[in-house]
Amino acid sequence: MAIIRTFDLTKKFGEFTAVDHLNLSIEEGEIFGLLGPNGAGKTTTLLMLTTVIKPTEGTAYVGEYDITKEPDKARRLVGMAFQEPKLMWVMTPWDVLNWHAKVCGLSSSERKQRVKWALTELGLWEDRHKSVHTFSGGMRKRVEVAKILIQRPKIAIVDEPTTQIDIVGKHRIWNMIRALRDEGSTIILATNELYEADILSDRVAIMHRGKLLVCDSPKKLKDSIVGGDLIELVLEKEAAENTVEELKKIEKVVDVLAIKPNHLRIYLNHAEEVLPQITELFMKARLPIRSIRMSEPSLDDVFAHYTGLTIEEAEKQ
Ligand SMILES: Nc1ncnc2c1ncn2[C@@H]1O[C@H](COP(=O)(O)OP(=O)(O)O)[C@@H](O)[C@H]1O
Numbered sequence: 001m002a003i004i005r006t007f008d009l010t011k012k013f014g015e016f017t018a019v020d021h022l023n024l025s026i027e028e029g030e031i032f033g034l035l036g037p038n039g040a041g042k043t044t045t046l047l048m049l050t051t052v053i054k055p056t057e058g059t060a061y062v063g064e065y066d067i068t069k070e071p072d073k074a075r076r077l078v079g080m081a082f083q084e085p086k087l088m089w090v091m092t093p094w095d096v097l098n099w100h101a102k103v104c105g106l107s108s109s110e111r112k113q114r115v116k117w118a119l120t121e122l123g124l125w126e127d128r129h130k131s132v133h134t135f136s137g138g139m140r141k142r143v144e145v146a147k148i149l150i151q152r153p154k155i156a157i158v159d160e161p162t163t164q165i166d167i168v169g170k171h172r173i174w175n176m177i178r179a180l181r182d183e184g185s186t187i188i189l190a191t192n193e194l195y196e197a198d199i200l201s202d203r204v205a206i207m208h209r210g211k212l213l214v215c216d217s218p219k220k221l222k223d224s225i226v227g228g229d230l231i232e233l234v235l236e237k238e239a240a241e242n243t244v245e246e247l248k249k250i251e252k253v254v255d256v257l258a259i260k261p262n263h264l265r266i267y268l269n270h271a272e273e274v275l276p277q278i279t280e281l282f283m284k285a286r287l288p289i290r291s292i293r294m295s296e297p298s299l300d301d302v303f304a305h306y307t308g309l310t311i312e313e314a315e316k317q
């Protein structure tokens with residue numbers, strides 16, 4: 001069942017359209033990735049869903065509440081870890097999180113237990129009484145993410161939760177986001193990191209210039225690129241012309257390129273299913289294979305497929 005639905009959700013800043021007639025449906029209990037380059041309109045979308053800013057046009061339902069008509073009720077279902085946390089400079093993580101837990105209505109025993117757990121898990125326990133102005137960007141980000149983990153809202157929105165955080169910290173946060181989902185929260189994750197969107201999301205919506213390009217599971221998005229998978233084969237000896245022709249006849253093989261007489265590139269779909277057929281063909285032709293390399297497209301290839309740009313190029317524009 002959809003827990004969030006947007007209907008032509010639009011936000012203009014003056015003449016500029018930051019979010020352009022967005023139609024999304026987010027299922028209860030999923031991790032929904034919103035992927036796009038900087039400036040795509042991700043944060044603006046999330047701020048409308050959390051009723052921090054008002055849409056110029058269109059609307060969204062959060063649960064059963066229309067954000068333009070019953071913003072207070074809609075807001076109660078969501079918790080958000082902001083991209084640029086506005087933490088009070090004089091406060092310590094201990095104060096910030098205890099205060100947040102109190103505002104969210106946690107009992108004092110829950111508060112004690114969850115604040116300690118989040119601080120420990122995020123590696124902030126030792127620094128809990130230091131004022132946040134001494135913190136690095138990554139540490140401040142962790143305090144912001146801790147808020148949502150303590151709150152456990154029905155809908156948890158995390159806006160670029162792992163920027164400026166090292167790889168160990170990233171994995172820790174990813175695991176905690178998964179755990180939060182397993183506890184029953186629906187997660188909306190905005191990110192410009194392909195890997196993060198890919199490994200964490202059940203479904204990904206790709207945004208570019210305020211518009212939705214596509215929305216599906218990472219696997220389906222990648223599979224939707226015809227001939228997007230690649231199998232590279234190096235043979236012990238030259239492949240005969242008819243072997244290449246045989247290869248091309250295999251279902252799901254889109255193209256075969258001989259970059260050297262004994263080095264073939266096979267563009268195809270569902271490479272993992274077709275590989276046995278391919279190796280069998282070489283066995284029958286008595287052509288020993290020296291090496292096999294298999295790769296599938298990334299979400300960057302998906303983005304490029306729809307925009308003609310890599311995400312990196314899009315960010316430069
Ligand atoms: N308050 C604002 N006033 C004017 N322009 C804004 C404002 N907030 C965002 N924008 C513009 O809207 C576009 C989308 O921004 P944003 O939603 O932050 O993108 P993302 O989160 O995908 O990086 C950007 O071009 C940004 O400069």
Ligand SMILES: [Mg+2]
Binds near residue numbers: 042044083159
């Ligand atoms: Mg943003």
